[in-house]
Amino acid sequence: xxxxxxxxxxxxPEVRAGFGSTGGSGxxxxxxxxxxxxxxxxxxxxxxxxxxxxEIRVNVAAKTLSLRFKPEAxxxxxxxxALDKAGLEPRILANEAPSTRSLRERRLTIGRIGVSTICxxxxxxxxxxxxxxxxPDPAIEQLLRWAQLVISIxxxxxxxxxxxxxxxxxxxxxxLDMNVTVGLALAVAFGASVVRTFAGHGDLYFDTATxxxxxxxxxxxxxxxxRARAGERLRLLAGRRAxxxxxxxxxxxxxxxxxxxxxxxxVVVAPGEVLPADGMLTQPxxxxxxxxxxxxxxxxxxxxxxxxxxxxVNLGTTALVFRADRLGGATVLAQITKLMEHAQxxxxxxxxxxxxxxxxxxxxVLVFSVCGLAIALLRGASMDQAANIAxxxxxxxxxxxxSLAVPAVLAxxxxxxxxxxxxxxxxxxxxxxxxxxxxxxxxxxxxxxxxMRLGEVLAESGVDAEHCTRIxxxxxxxxxxxxxxxxxxxSGDLVASDIESVPGSGITGIVDGRRYWLGTTDPVAHRAGLxxxxxxxxxxxxxxxxxxxxxxxxFSIGAxxxxxxxxxxxxxxRRGLAIEILSGDGADAVETLAGLLKIRNFAARQTxxxxxxRLRQLQAQGRKVLAVGDGINDAPLLAAADVxxxxxxxxxxxxxxxxxxxxxxxxxxxxxxxxxxxxVTRRIGENMAWALCYNLxxxxxxxxxxxxxxxxxxxxxxxxxxxxxxxxxxxxxxxEAGKPIVVPLPLxxx
Amino acid sequence: MASLYxxxxxxVGVVLAAIGIFLWAAQRGQFDxxxxxxSRMPDDES
Numbered sequence: 037x038x039x040x041x042x043x044x045x046x047x048x049p050e051v052r053a054g055f056g057s058t059g060g061s062g063x064x065x066x067x068x069x070x071x072x073x074x075x076x077x078x079x080x081x082x083x084x085x086x087x088x089x090x091e092i093r094v095n096v097a098a099k100t101l102s103l104r105f106k107p108e109a110x111x112x113x114x115x116x117x118a119l120d121k122a123g124l125e126p127r128i129l130a131n132e133a134p135s136t137r138s139l140r141e142r143r144l145t146i147g148r149i150g151v152s153t154i155c156x157x158x159x160x161x162x163x164x165x166x167x168x169x170x171x172p173d174p175a176i177e178q179l180l181r182w183a184q185l186v187i188s189i190x191x192x193x194x195x196x197x198x199x200x201x202x203x204x205x206x207x208x209x210x211x212l213d214m215n216v217t218v219g220l221a222l223a224v225a226f227g228a229s230v231v232r233t234f235a236g237h238g239d240l241y242f243d244t245a246t247x248x249x250x251x252x253x254x255x256x257x258x259x260x261x262x263r264a265r266a267g268e269r270l271r272l273l274a275g276r277r278a279x280x281x282x283x284x285x286x287x288x289x290x291x292x293x294x295x296x297x298x299x300x301x302x303v304v305v306a307p308g309e310v311l312p313a314d315g316m317l318t319q320p321x322x323x324x325x326x327x328x329x330x331x332x333x334x335x336x337x338x339x340x341x342x343x344x345x346x347x348x349v350n351l352g353t354t355a356l357v358f359r360a361d362r363l364g365g366a367t368v369l370a371q372i373t374k375l376m377e378h379a380q381x382x383x384x385x386x387x388x389x390x391x392x393x394x395x396x397x398x399x400x401v402l403v404f405s406v407c408g409l410a411i412a413l414l415r416g417a418s419m420d421q422a423a424n425i426a427x428x429x430x431x432x433x434x435x436x437x438x439s440l441a442v443p444a445v446l447a448x449x450x451x452x453x454x455x456x457x458x459x460x461x462x463x464x465x466x467x468x469x470x471x472x473x474x475x476x477x478x479x480x481x482x483x484x485x486x487x488m489r490l491g492e493v494l495a496e497s498g499v500d501a502e503h504c505t506r507i508x509x510x511x512x513x514x515x516x517x518x519x520x521x522x523x524x525x526x527s528g529d530l531v532a533s534d535i536e537s538v539p540g541s542g543i544t545g546i547v548d549g550r551r552y553w554l555g556t557t558d559p560v561a562h563r564a565g566l567x568x569x570x571x572x573x574x575x576x577x578x579x580x581x582x583x584x585x586x587x588x589x590x591f592s593i594g595a596x597x598x599x600x601x602x603x604x605x606x607x608x609x610r611r612g613l614a615i616e617i618l619s620g621d622g623a624d625a626v627e628t629l630a631g632l633l634k635i636r637n638f639a640a641r642q643t644x645x646x647x648x649x650r651l652r653q654l655q656a657q658g659r660k661v662l663a664v665g666d667g668i669n670d671a672p673l674l675a676a677a678d679v680x681x682x683x684x685x686x687x688x689x690x691x692x693x694x695x696x697x698x699x700x701x702x703x704x705x706x707x708x709x710x711x712x713x714x715x716v717t718r719r720i721g722e723n724m725a726w727a728l729c730y731n732l733x734x735x736x737x738x739x740x741x742x743x744x745x746x747x748x749x750x751x752x753x754x755x756x757x758x759x760x761x762x763x764x765x766x767x768x769x770x771x772e773a774g775k776p777i778v779v780p781l782p783l784x785x786x
Numbered sequence: 787m788a789s790l791y792x793x794x795x796x797x798v799g800v801v802l803a804a805i806g807i808f809l810w811a812a813q814r815g816q817f818d819x820x821x822x823x824x825s826r827m828p829d830d831e832s
Contacts, residue, residue, distance in 0.1 A: 142818070143815070147809050147812040154801060154805055179795075183797070186802075
C-alpha cells in the first residue's frame with residue numbers, strides 16, 4: 037500500500053546533498069525498506085528498480101537497500117515512488133550510507149577470523165603426534181610438516197596480515213606498539229618453522245603461530261565491537277537528522293531541503309516525523325520523544341510557546357507547527373553530535389601515559405629476547421633451543437593491558453553515560469572525577485529549576501486576586517523574562533495588546549481597554565507613590581500590578597527546588613563529599629535553600645570572581661573540586677574546577693567549559709557519572725595490576741627457557757582476552773528506580 | 787600407513803577448499819548481519 041507521499045523534493049541536488057554521497061560513478065544512497073520481510077521482497081525490490089539504478093544491494097536482515105544511480109539520467113523520486121507503490125515503505129537514511137569500504141573491511145575481518153579458526157584447528161591436529169611424543173614413520177612425519185606449512189600460509193600470513201602491516205607501519209613511524217612484538221614473534225616462529233620444515237628436523241611452531249593469530253584476531257574483533265558500540269549513539273544522532281522539511285508558505289505547505297529553511301519559517305511536522313530545527317512550538321500541545329537528546333525515555337509534553345528541539349519526534353496524532361529559529365549546526369542536536377565526536381577523538385592523559393609505558397615495555401621485551409638468545413647461545417645451547425627462548429619471550433609478553441584497556445573501558449563508560457543523558461565532553465574527566473572530594477554547587481538553575489513559581493498573591497481590598505493574576509499573565513505572555521514562566525498558562529482568555537517592556541522595572545500593556553503596569557516593587561511603587569511591601573523572611577521576589585490610579589495586587593515569585601536535588605545531596609553526602617553552595621543570590625534565599633537541603637556550607641551574594649577565589653582557596657588546600665553550574669553564569673568557575681558539570685539549556689551547550697553535560701535538565705545524571713568514574717578507575721587499575729603480575733611471572737620463566745612457545749602463546753592470548761573481557765564487562769550503571777521523593781517541606785524557596 | 791600418503795594431501799586439499807568456500811560466503815555477505823538478528827523481534831511474515 038502506497039503512502040501517496042510526494043517524493044519529488046528528493047530530486048533536488050540541495051536536498052540530495054544531505055544524504056547521498058556523490059562520486060565519479062554516480063550518487064550513492066542508503067534506504068531503509070521497512071516493508072521488506074523476506075528474500076522474495078528483496079528480489080521484488082531489486083527487479084522494480086533494476087532498470088534505473090547502476091548498482092543495487094539489498095540487505096534483508098538489516099532491511100536496507102543501497103543503490104547507486106546517475107542523478108543526471110534518473111530521478112530518485114521515481115525510484116522511491118516505485119518502491120513506495122510496491123508497499124516497501126522506503127525511508128532515506130541520512131548520512132549513513134555505509135561506505136563500501138567499511139563493508140568490505142567487515143567482510144575481510146570475518147574472513148580472517150574464519151580462516152584462522154580453520155587453519156589453527158587443522159594445524160594443531162597435524163601437530164598432535166608431536167604433542168604426545170609419538171614418532172611416526174619419518175616420511176609421514178615429513179609429510180605432516182609440509183601439510184602444516186601449506187595450511188599455515190593462509191592461517192598466519194593472510195589471516196595475520198593486519199598484524200604484520202601494523203608492525204611495519206609502527207616501525208616506519210619509529211614507534212613501538214604491540215604489533216611490533218607480535219609481528220616479530222610471528223615472523224620468527226613462522227620463519228624458524230619453515231627453515232626446519234625444509235631441513236626435515238627440529239620442533240615446529242606452526243601450531244603456536246596459527247593459534248596466536250586466531251586469539252589476536254578474535255581479541256581485536258571484540259575490541260572493535262566495543263568501539264563500534266560507542267560510536268553507535270553518534271550514528272543514531274546523525275541518522276536522526278531530518279532531510280526535508282514542510283514549510284508553511286502563503287499558498288500552503290511546500291517541501292524544502294533542510295538547508296533552505298530560514299529562521300522564522302513556520303514548519304509543519306507530521307505525526308511520527310522528526311523535527312528538522314530548533315524553534316518555538318506554535319500549536320498544538322503535543323507529546324514529543326526527546327530521548328535522543330536527553331536520554332529520557334518518557335515522552336515530554338510541550339505546549340505552545342515552549343521550545344522544541346531538532347531530532348525530537350512528534351508523538352502526537354496530528355501534525356504540529358513550530359517557528360524555526362535555530363538551524364543546521366546551531367541546533368542542540370548538531371552541537372551534541374559535535375561534542376561527542378570531539379570526545380571520541382580526545383585522548384585522555386592516562387591513555388597517553390599508558391601508550392608511552394607500553395612503548396618502553398615493548399622495547400624492554402625486545403632487548404630481553406635478544407639477551408635471552410645470546411645468553412643461551414653463550415651457555416652452549418643449540419640454535420634451536422636459543423630460538424625457542426627468544427620466541428617464548430616475544431610471545432609471552434603482554435603489553436595489551438596497557439594499550440588496550442584504557443580506551444576500551446573509557447569507550448564503554450562514555451557510551452553508557454550518554455545513553456542516560458550524561459554527555460562526557462572530555463573522557464579524561466571521568467578519571468579525575470573519581471578523586472573528587474568537594475562539590476561546589478550553584479543555586480539558580482542548578483539546585484532550583486529555572487522555571488519560576490507563583491507563590492502568594494496579595495490583592496488590595498475590593499480587588500479580585502484571580503482576575504489580577506490573569507491580567508498579569510496576559511501581560512507576561514510572550515515575554516522572555518524568567519518571571520514570565522511563573523505566569524505561564526494562567527491568563528485564561530485575557531489578551532494584552534500594546535505590550536511594552538519598561539527596562540529595569542517591568543512591563544506594561546493594555547488589557548480590556550485599560551493600561552496596567554507590572555513590575556518589581558521598588559521602581560513601580562516609587563513612581564506611583566505607593567507604600568513598599570516589605571520583603572518577607574522567605575526572601576521571595578515581589579512584583580506588583582497597578583493600573584493608572586492605584587496598586588492592585590502583589591505577587592510573590594519564587595524558584596522551585598529541583599525534585600531530584602534533595603536525593604542528589606543525600607547521595608553526595610553518602611559518598612563522603614564536602615558540599616558547598618556558592619550563589620549570587622541574596623542571603624535569605626540561599627539560607628532557606630541550604631536549610632531545606634541540609635547543607636551547612638553556603639555563601640550568598642557571590643560574584644563570579646569571588647566564586648573563583650573560593651575555588652582557588654579550596655584547591656590550594658589540596659582539594660579536588662567538582663563544580664556544578666548551569667554553564668553560563670559560572671563559566672569562570674567551571675573552567676577552573678578540576679571537573680566541571682553543567683546543565684546547559686539550549687544553545688549554551690558548547691559555550692561552557694564543562695567536562696560533563698547533564699542533559700535533560702536534571703541533576704539525576706550526576707550520581708551516575710560518579711559511579712561510572714569509580715568503575716572506570718577500578719577497571720583500569722585491575723587491568724594494570726593484572727598486566728604487571730602476569731608479565732612479572734611469565735617473562736622470567738620464558739627467559740630461563742621454562743616456557744615453551746605454545747604455552748607462551750596461550751598465556752599471552754588468555755591474558756589479552758582477560759583484559760578485553762574485563763573492560764567489556766565494564767560498565768553497568770544502575771539507574772535509581774523512579775522512587776518518588778517525599779519532601780515534607782514546601783518546595784518553594786526564593 | 788601407506789594410505790596416509792594419500793589422506794594427508796587429501797586432507798590439506800579439503801581444508802583449502804573449506805577456506806575457499808568460507809571466504810566466498812563471506813564475500814557474498816552471508817555474515818553481514820551477525821549482531822542484529824538476535825535483537826530482532828520474531829517476524830511472522832518472513
